[in-house]
Amino acid sequence: MSRARVRVCSLTELELGVPRLVRVGGEDVCLVRCEDGVHAVSDLCTHEDVSLAEGDVDLESCEIECWKHGSVFSLRTGEALCLPATRPVAVYEVRVEGDDVEVVLGARDAEASR
Numbered sequence: 394m395s396r397a398r399v400r401v402c403s404l405t406e407l408e409l410g411v412p413r414l415v416r417v418g419g420e421d422v423c424l425v426r427c428e429d430g431v432h433a434v435s436d437l438c439t440h441e442d443v444s445l446a447e448g449d450v451d452l453e454s455c456e457i458e459c460w461k462h463g464s465v466f467s468l469r470t471g472e473a474l475c476l477p478a479t480r481p482v483a484v485y486e487v488r489v490e491g492d493d494v495e496v497v498l499g500a501r502d503a504e505a506s507r
Contacts, residue, residue, distance in 0.1 A: 398488060398495040405492060407431060412457060414446035418498045421446075422485060425468050427455045432468035433485035433496050440464045440478035 401415040407426040414436055415422050421436035423445040436445050438459040448460045455468045464478030471484040486497035 396497055396499040398497050400493050400495050402494050403492045404431070404489055404494055407494065410450045410452045412446040412448060412450060414444065415496070417485070417496045422496060423457065424487075424494070424496070425450055425457060427452055427468060429455065429469075431487045431489060431494055433487045434466065434468060434471050435483040435485075437482070438462075438464055438466075438478060439473060439480040439482055445482070 399417050401417060401424065407413060407424065409426050413424045415424050422433050423436040424431060424433050432455065434445065438445055440459065440462055443459055443461045445457050445459055449458045456465050456474060457468055458465045462477050465474040466472065466482050467474060471481040473479055473481055488495045488497060
């Protein structure tokens with residue numbers, strides 16, 4: 394599978410711990426800047442199709458909580474950390490080149506895309 398890098402924003406546009414919804418290659422992606430870098434996961438909660446970009450971020454643990462039912466996901470691995478979600482969200486590779494934030498298409502985590 395081809396791996397294309399798509400510029401989605403500048404690093405200065407991302408506020409620490411504030412999720413941002415971006416559209417990449419026809420998919421909604423939740424982008425979050427944490428202390429250890431920028432992370433990108435599929436925007437839809439796997440419990441119910443609700444936007445994670447509207448959720449709250451815990452910077453200390455680098456996790457995002459779905460605002461509707463409280464499912465929590467690791468922004469690093471996509472793992473569902475508490476119920477009601479039981480399936481992970483897809484994780485995208487992110488590259489920061491200077492001030493450009495790029496999401497790598499074709500790099501979705503295989504486990505989460507099932």
